[in-house]
Amino acid sequence: MKRRLTTVLAADVVGYSALMDQDRQGTLAALKSFRDDTLTALLESHNGILIKSMGDGWIAEFQSTSDASDFAIALQSSDKPEGLRLRIGIHTGEVIAEGEDIFGDGINVAARLEALAKPDQILISDTAHHSLDRGDAGLFGGGGQAELKNITRRVGVWCWPKGSTANLATPADTRPGIAVLPFDNMSGDPEQEFFADGITEDIITELSRFRWLMVVARNSSFIFKGKTTDIRQVGLTLGVRYVLEGSVRRAGQRVRITGQLIDAENGSHLWADRFDGVLDDIFELQDKVTQEVVTAIEPSLRHAETNRSRAKPTENLEAYELYLQAQSHFHLLTDDANREAIRLTTLALDRDPDYAAAAGLLAWLHIQRLVQGLDPIGEGPRAAISAAERVLMSDRADGIAMAYAAHSISMLARDLPRARAAFKQALAENPNAASVHMLASINLCMLNRSDEALEHATHAIELSPKDPMRHAAHIARASALFQLRRYDEAAAAARDALAVRSGFVMSHLMLIAALGQMSDAAAAQAAISDLQALRPDITASSDQTSLPIFTVPTCSESWREGWKKAGLPE
Structure with a gap:
């Protein structure tokens, strides 16, 4: 692959789909005639090369910016079949050549300008405009700055006919x-x-x-x-x-x-x-x-976006990229990673205070500290509840953000009915998101609706069997099975959770309680040793044993009895 500096022109037919709906055969015939009789001849006379033809659009390359400008004006001024109108974008920049094809920002900017142009209009970038001589440059007016999708710098935009205006107010959609x-x-x-x-x-x-x-x-x-x-x-x-x-x-x-x-x-x-x-x-x-x-593809997309965000300078990322970076740290479940995730999520919210997904993740990050017995950061649980409230009040919250917020309302505010209502909305909004089912399962466990909780947790694992946070779904299964007094299955589910995340304290506590209820003294002592190697300070009276999942009235004594039978220090 070779790089070169060139001028790229992108053109397309305005309202092509509508024209095809109205008269498919007539539109195809008119396009063919226009391409063969007008576009090809003008390209040849202006030293242009047709790189790509897409039926209703064309990409052409010119060694001279003046040739590209003259061609575009001639094309817009030519006689066209009735109803056929064009919009054109031109940019001078670097491209990557592969065979007869070209790629890169040189072609991307031209295409973005073409999409921004109005019918019968030509838009050229500042670099193309600077390459024109005074006479040709004077044919274009404007010069206002525009944000073009997936282009990191703002681009100056010049318009033909002079006196026309480009719509530069549309913000770039930063979502992938x-x-x-x-x-x-x-x-x-x-x-x-x-x-x-x-x-x-x-x-x-x-x-x-x-x-x-x-x-x-x-x-x-x-x-x-x-x-x-x-x-x-x-x-x-x-x-x-x-x-x-x-x-x-x-x-x-x-x-x-x-x-x-x-x-x-x-x-x-x-x-x-x-x-x-x-x-x-x-x-x-x-x-x-x-x-x-x-x-299957949703986790692949998130993973690809996380990897992409890691490769870019943090200060140049948009809010969603900061959010994705925070997610990658969130999955590590360590004190340092959690702190970094909170920092990145806070930055995302600084960029966009109404970013519901970031607010929801921030709430869950504070819960992570609580569950793991880490010291609170800032206002801790109060900050988590505040972030959750922002999500529940937002009209931009998707099902996943709503589930994050509902989880916070469950775990911290202990408002289980309100959280359940939010989970219902989240499940209706996004029934295929594993994380929504997993968090809804934990809420149902706290409501002592064990059978429903087990169903959601199992479905979460089926939906995303390789999810980096699937240990939480196994924890939800373990909790539901323990409530149903199916202790051997609860122990197996807790072991599944530990196989994914061996450092998660709650999984150890669930395994110990289930083994204690099974009267498996040897296995229980081994499980206690594993927990003490991780956290020697944990006892049956530690804060982690008072988490909402362990204090459901109908089951709290069973948890404590299990820890006591297993021999977990008081």
Whole structure:
């Protein structure tokens, strides 16, 4: 791959989808005629090279910025078929060449300017404008600064016709974007097309529940239906960082669905899987595949975003990137990591005081200190409750943020009915989020609704079996099973939690109590030794044994009896 300085022009047809809906054949014929008779001839006369053609849009490269500017003006001034209007963006910058294709900020800025342009307008960047001679530069007006999506610096924007204005007020959406391309029907049966489209539409709908993601609407992603397209071009065209694509193949009554998640910026694969089913109930199968795909890729997306945020300077990150960095520290469960996560989350809230997800995470971070017996930071539990209240009052809170807040209301304010109402809302908002089910399970344990708690905890593990926080779901299972007096299963669940996070005090306490109730003296003594090696100060009277999960009225004596039988020091 080679780098070079060049001028990139991006152009597209305004309202292409509407034109296709009104007259598909006429629009295609008009576009072909315009491309062959006008665009190609003008490119040749202005020394331009057509890099990409996307049906309703084109990317061209010019060695001279003046040639690009003259071409754009000539193209906008040309006779066009009725109803055909263009918008154009131009940028001079560095690109990466790979074969006959080009990538990088040079092409990204041009595409962002094109998307910002009004019909019949040309927008050029400040670097392109500075490259023009005085006469050509005088044809453009403006020069106002704009924030372009996924471009770290603000860009000066100049407009043609001079006197026209660009819409520079639209703030950049800092959320990572994902497009779900129409799943390919590989069956050779046109009647199966609706099934493939249905899966695609359902996945788009379910992903839209995650408000930290920007999900491209169906009408936009379906413009690529039936086309063989470079994923990086899809990302550029739709302005997204990730692309999900897949296929459906039917043989008799059996169906195989495959899917893969791709980083559109570099083409790397982040996740891939396949799902097999039987067409006994096509809609049930569609729902099952949708749920499995969504719950599989959501952790992959978060992991990719966390890794991305680590690679960038902290002071240049937006609020969501600070939040993702905080999450990566939160998962470590150490005093230092927790302190750093609180610092980063506080910075995120400084950037955006209404960031509900960050406020929810901040509340849970303070609970983490309480549960692990760490010294409070600042106002401690009071700060957690305050952060939780901000979430519950917010109209920007998604299901996960709401669950974080409800967990705080459960554990710290002990307002269990209010927390339960918030959990119901969180589950309705995002039924495929493992963390929501896990935290809802803990709330149900505290309400002594053990069977329901066990169901949610088990479902959380099924939804995200490799989740870095799955120890909490095993803890919820252990608690529910202990309340049901299924002590051997409770001990197994506590061991599952310790296998994920050996340093989590609550898991040790649950294992010791369950073994004590089973009268397994040798195993109980071994478990106590493990806890004392970790925290020699822990006794049956420590603050950790008075946490809400251990003080449910109908079960609190059983916990204490278990610790006593096991031989945990008083």
